[in-house]
Amino acid sequence: MDNFLNVLHSTTDYKIYRGKLKTLQVNLGNLCNQRCGHCHVDAGPDGKNIMSRKTIDNILDFISHNNDLILDITGGAPELNPHFDYLIRSARPLIKEVIVRSNMTVFFEAGREYLPHFFKENNVHLICSLPCYTKENVDRQRGNGVFEKSIKALRILNDLGFSKENGLYLDLAHNPNGPFLPKAQSELEEDYKHFLKTQYGITFNRLIALTNAPINRFKNYLGDNGGYAKYMSLLESNFNKEVLENLMCRNLLSVGWDGKVYDCDFNNALGLALKDEKEEIITIETIGSDRLEGKWICFGEHCFSCTAGAGSSCHGTLARGGCSDIQNKVKDFYRDAAMKPKKELCCPVSYEKEDVSYIPKEVLEVSYGCGSPISLSQVNLGEVVVDLGCGAGIDCFIAAKKVGIMGKVIGIDMTEEMLNKANKVLEHVAGRLGFLNCEFRFGFLEDVPVESESVDLVTSNCVINLSPAKSKVFAEVYRILKDGGRFVISDIVADREPPAYMKDNQKLWGECISGALTQWEFLSIAKKAGFYGLEILKNFKYREVEGIQFCSITVRGYKFKKGKNGVPSPCCSSQDKGKSCC
Numbered sequence: 001m002d003n004f005l006n007v008l009h010s011t012t013d014y015k016i017y018r019g020k021l022k023t024l025q026v027n028l029g030n031l032c033n034q035r036c037g038h039c040h041v042d043a044g045p046d047g048k049n050i051m052s053r054k055t056i057d058n059i060l061d062f063i064s065h066n067n068d069l070i071l072d073i074t075g076g077a078p079e080l081n082p083h084f085d086y087l088i089r090s091a092r093p094l095i096k097e098v099i100v101r102s103n104m105t106v107f108f109e110a111g112r113e114y115l116p117h118f119f120k121e122n123n124v125h126l127i128c129s130l131p132c133y134t135k136e137n138v139d140r141q142r143g144n145g146v147f148e149k150s151i152k153a154l155r156i157l158n159d160l161g162f163s164k165e166n167g168l169y170l171d172l173a174h175n176p177n178g179p180f181l182p183k184a185q186s187e188l189e190e191d192y193k194h195f196l197k198t199q200y201g202i203t204f205n206r207l208i209a210l211t212n213a214p215i216n217r218f219k220n221y222l223g224d225n226g227g228y229a230k231y232m233s234l235l236e237s238n239f240n241k242e243v244l245e246n247l248m249c250r251n252l253l254s255v256g257w258d259g260k261v262y263d264c265d266f267n268n269a270l271g272l273a274l275k276d277e278k279e280e281i282i283t284i285e286t287i288g289s290d291r292l293e294g295k296w297i298c299f300g301e302h303c304f305s306c307t308a309g310a311g312s313s314c315h316g317t318l319a320r321g322g323c324s325d326i327q328n329k330v331k332d333f334y335r336d337a338a339m340k341p342k343k344e345l346c347c348p349v350s351y352e353k354e355d356v357s358y359i360p361k362e363v364l365e366v367s368y369g370c371g372s373p374i375s376l377s378q379v380n381l382g383e384v385v386v387d388l389g390c391g392a393g394i395d396c397f398i399a400a401k402k403v404g405i406m407g408k409v410i411g412i413d414m415t416e417e418m419l420n421k422a423n424k425v426l427e428h429v430a431g432r433l434g435f436l437n438c439e440f441r442f443g444f445l446e447d448v449p450v451e452s453e454s455v456d457l458v459t460s461n462c463v464i465n466l467s468p469a470k471s472k473v474f475a476e477v478y479r480i481l482k483d484g485g486r487f488v489i490s491d492i493v494a495d496r497e498p499p500a501y502m503k504d505n506q507k508l509w510g511e512c513i514s515g516a517l518t519q520w521e522f523l524s525i526a527k528k529a530g531f532y533g534l535e536i537l538k539n540f541k542y543r544e545v546e547g548i549q550f551c552s553i554t555v556r557g558y559k560f561k562k563g564k565n566g567v568p569s570p571c572c573s574s575q576d577k578g579k580s581c582c
Helices: 002-011 053-064 084-091 115-121 135-142 146-159 185-200 216-224 228-237 241-246 265-270 301-307 323-339 394-403 416-433 470-480 506-510 519-528
Strands: 023-027 070-074 097-102 124-129 170-174 207-209 252-255 384-388 408-413 438-442 455-461 481-494 531-545 548-559
Touching: 002 301, 023 053, 023 265, 053 084, 070 084, 084 097, 115 124, 115 146, 124 146, 135 146, 146 170, 146 185, 170 185, 185 207, 216 228, 228 301, 241 301, 252 265, 265 301, 384 394, 384 470, 394 408, 394 416, 394 438, 394 455, 408 416, 416 438, 455 470, 470 481, 470 519, 481 519, 481 531, 519 531, 519 548
Parallel strands: 023 070, 023 252, 070 097, 097 124, 124 170, 170 207, 384 408, 384 455, 408 438, 455 481
Antiparallel strands: 481 548, 531 548
């Protein structure tokens, strides 16, 4: 521990205390149908540590007195705990999200075949272990036949709607096969998605890259191979102070199989339980969340695994920079904006020409944007419309009325709190309209969970600037549009590229400043993606920051495949005659 604290204190004056509790992680024990070489809880078929019903009832009591928590269930194969189903069914109404960390092969154990359907019925967010996308590497780490079972399980989950339907989130967890740091999470995710999609037709939401912790079974492996000191040196030499603010131990509480509580699951595996002022061990039965905030965290040498390179947590990498980090910053910003309306956010958007009387107030008050693309679109009855970055759903609900009962509207967003608001009022809106033609899906602009060539119109209201990979976004818009389909997108552009210091400002990212393109860049990326007939339908000043002028533009573009002679269809439709097109 001294070495970690010495490095911590010599590189930064950042004080690491516990913050507000957000996640309660429950380790149900070390019983598992696998025996993986990297396992930090020494799980296996002979595991004897199994959480009791009494301890689970204490957990449920804690949850009932602490609102707005995420329940994160782990430990060997947690599904093998005899009280697993009881915990999920009892906890589901009390918390905002249930996560289960599954090895997937447990689905094929006798009497566990029902699990995929059980997970769907209870809207469980699955994080499934798949250390690599090749059979050789997976079986080497997890045992012969594990890869084939994992692929079979993923297909079952996809068929049930996981990664495709709103609320059915499917993430994969990667960890290296040996004593080295994982590759960049965004690169790994791209590789995984391409390979699993092309080879097996499998889709998932996010990849989570984990760094192996040098404890228990993995520590023994390193010792047997004479690599422990080298691995620790690797971790220490890659210490990254930029990840400290996001360490999972600041907002997570781990509950062991026997009810003792810990700062994290690694401390749990090492027996470093929290103690009170009298040095007595604290349990889930005796603790209150108000006793956590502002307290010191119990550190050890293993903490280097969370602070090395891009950082590691139960939800992936932590470091600044890179696609996943920007998405996380934006997600955090709009999570707050969903819970506490921000009147100053984005441009004033006028819906005076639209009937919004059927849309509840809780949606209207958290509707942020810089234009009204639906109002400027010629939406036709029966069309399929996708709104990227739909937020709480205002543009989706307006579009739903325009396309009518024979049409369909799909809203895509990566912020669960916004999707929760949209889904909460969906039944009310459908009742006012007299039909239900709208749905909301969790997803990212760079990987839209919509079938190729299935959409007539794609809209987006001040969201593309929030993406760190805008070319991918336009490529996805092109992919999902039918031939002859179009997009109408409102977004923020700048008269010159925002400087680096702006791009490192989380508030300015959320306010649509840091990620803004110039108008020329915006149109060029759309054109490069294959769009024709590009036209600016509306343009007005948004705000000036540090001498840079930011404007709101609404742009329309069309997808036309090239004919036999290699010439695309005319760039403008008939209603555009006399207007300026690119």
